Amino acid sequence: MATKLPLAMIYLVDDEFFIRDSLSLLIASTGRMVKSFESAADFLDDYTPELPGCLILDVHMPGMDGLELQEKLNERNINIPIIFISGNADIPDSAKAFRAGALDFLEKPFDNRILLERIDEAIQKDIKSRAQTLEKQKIQDCYKRLTSREKEVLRLIIQSHSNKEAAEILNVSHRTIDAHRARVMEKMQAENAAALVTMVMSHDLLNKAVNA
Amino acid sequence: MDETKPDLRKKAELLLGKSSTQLASMTHESIEAMLYEFQVYQIELELQNEELKHAQQALISERDRYAELYNALPVGYLKLDEAGVIQAANPAAARLLGAVPATPATLIQQKLGRFINPLDQEAYYLFIQATLSQRCEQTVILRMNQGNKSPLPSHCQGLKHFDCAPETCVDASNFTHLECRSAFKFNKNNAPMLCVSLLDVTDTINAQETISCLNKKLEQKIFQQTHALNEINQALVSQLNQLEVYKQHVQEREAMLNAIFNAAAEGIITTYLSGDIVYINDTVESIFGYSKAELAKTNIFQLMPASERENHARYLMNSSDSAFSEVISKVREVHGIRKDGSTVPLEISIACFSIDSTRYITSIVRDITQRKMQEQRDQEHLDELAHVTRLGLLGEMASGIAHEVNQPLTAIANYSQACLNLMQNGDADPAQLAGILQKTNQQALKAGQIIHRMRDFVKSRKIHHSTVEINALILDAISLSESFIKTNGVTLQLQLADALPTLCIDSIQIEQVILNLIKNSIDALLNLPPLTARRLSVQTALNSKGEIEIRIKDNGQGIVASEQHKILTPFYTTKAEGMGMGLSICRSIIEAHGGVLRFNSQPGKGSTFYFTLAVQEQNHGN
Numbered sequence: 001m002a003t004k005l006p007l008a009m010i011y012l013v014d015d016e017f018f019i020r021d022s023l024s025l026l027i028a029s030t031g032r033m034v035k036s037f038e039s040a041a042d043f044l045d046d047y048t049p050e051l052p053g054c055l056i057l058d059v060h061m062p063g064m065d066g067l068e069l070q071e072k073l074n075e076r077n078i079n080i081p082i083i084f085i086s087g088n089a090d091i092p093d094s095a096k097a098f099r100a101g102a103l104d105f106l107e108k109p110f111d112n113r114i115l116l117e118r119i120d121e122a123i124q125k126d127i128k129s130r131a132q133t134l135e136k137q138k139i140q141d142c143y144k145r146l147t148s149r150e151k152e153v154l155r156l157i158i159q160s161h162s163n164k165e166a167a168e169i170l171n172v173s174h175r176t177i178d179a180h181r182a183r184v185m186e187k188m189q190a191e192n193a194a195a196l197v198t199m200v201m202s203h204d205l206l207n208k209a210v211n212a
Numbered sequence: 213m214d215e216t217k218p219d220l221r222k223k224a225e226l227l228l229g230k231s232s233t234q235l236a237s238m239t240h241e242s243i244e245a246m247l248y249e250f251q252v253y254q255i256e257l258e259l260q261n262e263e264l265k266h267a268q269q270a271l272i273s274e275r276d277r278y279a280e281l282y283n284a285l286p287v288g289y290l291k292l293d294e295a296g297v298i299q300a301a302n303p304a305a306a307r308l309l310g311a312v313p314a315t316p317a318t319l320i321q322q323k324l325g326r327f328i329n330p331l332d333q334e335a336y337y338l339f340i341q342a343t344l345s346q347r348c349e350q351t352v353i354l355r356m357n358q359g360n361k362s363p364l365p366s367h368c369q370g371l372k373h374f375d376c377a378p379e380t381c382v383d384a385s386n387f388t389h390l391e392c393r394s395a396f397k398f399n400k401n402n403a404p405m406l407c408v409s410l411l412d413v414t415d416t417i418n419a420q421e422t423i424s425c426l427n428k429k430l431e432q433k434i435f436q437q438t439h440a441l442n443e444i445n446q447a448l449v450s451q452l453n454q455l456e457v458y459k460q461h462v463q464e465r466e467a468m469l470n471a472i473f474n475a476a477a478e479g480i481i482t483t484y485l486s487g488d489i490v491y492i493n494d495t496v497e498s499i500f501g502y503s504k505a506e507l508a509k510t511n512i513f514q515l516m517p518a519s520e521r522e523n524h525a526r527y528l529m530n531s532s533d534s535a536f537s538e539v540i541s542k543v544r545e546v547h548g549i550r551k552d553g554s555t556v557p558l559e560i561s562i563a564c565f566s567i568d569s570t571r572y573i574t575s576i577v578r579d580i581t582q583r584k585m586q587e588q589r590d591q592e593h594l595d596e597l598a599h600v601t602r603l604g605l606l607g608e609m610a611s612g613i614a615h616e617v618n619q620p621l622t623a624i625a626n627y628s629q630a631c632l633n634l635m636q637n638g639d640a641d642p643a644q645l646a647g648i649l650q651k652t653n654q655q656a657l658k659a660g661q662i663i664h665r666m667r668d669f670v671k672s673r674k675i676h677h678s679t680v681e682i683n684a685l686i687l688d689a690i691s692l693s694e695s696f697i698k699t700n701g702v703t704l705q706l707q708l709a710d711a712l713p714t715l716c717i718d719s720i721q722i723e724q725v726i727l728n729l730i731k732n733s734i735d736a737l738l739n740l741p742p743l744t745a746r747r748l749s750v751q752t753a754l755n756s757k758g759e760i761e762i763r764i765k766d767n768g769q770g771i772v773a774s775e776q777h778k779i780l781t782p783f784y785t786t787k788a789e790g791m792g793m794g795l796s797i798c799r800s801i802i803e804a805h806g807g808v809l810r811f812n813s814q815p816g817k818g819s820t821f822y823f824t825l826a827v828q829e830q831n832h833g834n
């Protein structure tokens with residue numbers, strides 16, 4: 001089981017020593033890597049995003065509490081998946097956590113298997129979202145290379161105008177549109193029009209382009 | 213007397229003339245006889261004449277004596293004609309009437325009325341008229357005009373003796389008072405006339421006046437005396453009335469006091485120093501179940517249990533030495549023994565007094581069975597209420613407490629799963645496993661303790677005093693609330709004094725007080741704006757009175773001054789889910805422990821609630 005595990009780091013923040021101690025042992029006993037912190041501030045100081053992973057976070061702590069840490073991470077665009085653990089499952093607390101993107105909110109004492117499942121899910125999710133981020137980065141880079149005329153043509157394609165219509169709208173010849181279109185496809189590394197549309201829509205490029 | 217002689221002669225000649233006419237016709241013998249007769253007559257006449265001479269002599273001397281008397285008498289004589297004009301008077305009359313010169317001649321042909329004082333003119337007139345008309349003797353006392361009489365110095369006897377005011381003194385000595393007696397007569401000419409005798413009664417009158425004056429004075433005196441006596445009498449009467457009223461009051465009071473005495477809820481027992489009963493009221497009968505007659509023969513010591521007799525005797529000796537007629541004892545609680553042998557809880561206070569140097573002791577006893585029962589009921593009620601609110605308190609802190617239990621449970625689950633995993637992986641190091649199991653065990657115990665404490669806290673039970681160390685108790689209370697404190701982001705600071713004496717208290721109830729206060733502080737701290745430091749501190753210390761003082765202090769929102777007096781009252785709350793019972797329960801518990809709960813609070817700065825618990829002597833307590 002340990003063999004198939006992806007390389008990931010599990011972070012644990014809880015002010016209670018025995019929770020940190022027992023959870024670290026448990027997680028380590030499943031062959032995962034774990035790093036624990038007594039307080040949210042300690043975690044913030046220490047965290048680096050190199051490895052995919054997840055954060056197991058206690059809600060109630062002196063000083064900065066779990067929810068405040070979640071907020072801070074969101075502010076800093078750190079998208080590490082968070083699994084909250086709480087001594088008393090407070091509905092408003094959990095709702096807030098979920099709204100802010102928490103992966104789960106577990107009430108102590110929790111079933112270890114569920115925690116481990118959630119950890120795995122979280123790691124998968126993180127890996128995926130990291131991949132998506134990379135993909136997005138790539139597409140955005142491609143998009144940046146388009147000229148403004150090409151971006152206009154791209155928009156018209158997405159809005160499913162035919163080449164002829166696009167030529168009319170842009171008041172250029174049909175052939176010019178064809179040439180632009182071929183260059184857009186090439187620069188965006190899209191195999192066909194459908195792939196191009198998916199790429200643009202899923203990354204919301206146009207809006208960004210409009211806003212930019 | 214001389215004037216009468218010719219009259220007689222004339223009469224005799226007349227008689228003789230008559231007889232000469234008859235002489236011629238007479239015989240000799242007869243004449244001789246007649247002559248003889250005449251000679252005898254002559255001798256007889258001579259004899260008679262001699263005798264007459266004597267008689268005349270006697271008469272003259274007699275007359276002289278009378279004249280002398282008449283003139284010398286102090287009584288005045290007057291002869292008046294019908295018109296009151298004086299016809300004759302003696303010197304006394306002239307003197308008495310004040311004639312000037314004082315001779316009878318001055319008076320003759322004077323009207324008597326002239327000499328009468330105008331004041332008595334009328335009386336004089338009536339006197340004369342009465343005499344003339346009734347022709348019989350009349351008497352009147354008349355005041356004369358002064359005439360030449362110089363007014364006498366005007367004071368009366370009375371004045372000298374009684375010192376009375378001149379205007380009240382009738383001065384009679386200014387007048388001459390004459391007593392006039394009249395007799396009616398006809399004079400020679402057959403005209404009616406009055407003989408009037410005048411007697412100077414001035415002295416008598418004056419004496420009378422003085423007497424009457426004295427009488428008057430006397431009367432006046434008597435009147436005054438009587439008046440004074442009357443007043444005194446009246447005063448006495450009113451005093452008597454007053455006394456009567458007082459007496460009535462006293463009687464009423466006595467009746468009232470008696471009624472109170474007998475109706476009093478307290479039994480009142482008066483005894484000699486020896487304890488022998490002198491007097492009791494009705495209530496004593498009902499308290500002890502003895503009749504009054506039985507009690508009268510009883511000694512008060514028989515009414516108390518043997519264990520308290522000695523104590524009481526010593527107590528009486530001490531107190532009767534020191535204080536007189538004062539309530540010498542504060543109210544004490546003792547036990548009494550009823551006739552049927554049962555004990556009755558009593559409250560007793562004792563007064564000591566003496567009457568005629570005999571010392572008495574009055575014990576006032578009150579049957580406090582009811583009160584004791586009430587106290588017990590109150591205590592039970594408080595216990596119950598405390599229990600209910602403990603449940604509430606626990607309910608409010610349940611999430612915290614659950615957390616407190618869940619924490620070790622989570623650790624246990626983690627540790628044991630870790631062990632299982634390690635063992636499954638086959639890389640289990642027995643020493644490592646043992647370490648983990650050790651920690652698991654610890655956590656299990658911890659969870660058990662918390663649950664135990666929680667159960668203790670909630671369990672309904674009677675108040676149970678035990679010897680407790682306050683710091684340990686505070687730590688217990690905090691262990692129940694720790695996660696509640698932490699969950700709410702509150703920093704707890706403990707400042708517990710070392711080496712505090714132990715307390716004899718109901719630990720659960722005091723723990724409840726502490727938790728209540730902590731809970732209130734946390735509620736107050738939660739109202740602070742986010743990111744404000746929330747501090748709670750719990751302190752213990754020994755104060756100057758040797759009591760232990762426990763303080764729970766927060767930097768929460770505080771309580772506005774106008775609300776501060778209300779917060780200890782039941783059902784006062786500013787919280788949506790509060791019941792407002794917390795502090796009033798705390799207060800009852802603390803007061804039932806003989807302590808006080810106080811607080812001070814500054815809005816915006818925080819509040820400190822603190823209470824004291826008396827350190828009891830070791831052997832005391834149950």
Ligand SMILES: Nc1ncnc2c1ncn2[C@@H]1O[C@H](COP(=O)(O)OP(=O)(O)OP(=O)(O)O)[C@@H](O)[C@H]1O
Pocket residue numbers: 732733736766768769770771779784785786787789790791792793794795796818819
């Ligand atoms: N530490 C404190 N700081 C500020 N206000 C306080 C504090 N303690 C008590 N109070 C005020 O006193 C009120 C009465 O307190 P109390 O404990 O009697 O009732 P409660 O806390 O409102 O309700 P309950 O305790 O029955 O749940 C509170 O509502 C609050 O307004």
Ligand SMILES: [Mg+2]
Pocket residue numbers: 728731732793794795
């Ligand atoms: Mg309260």
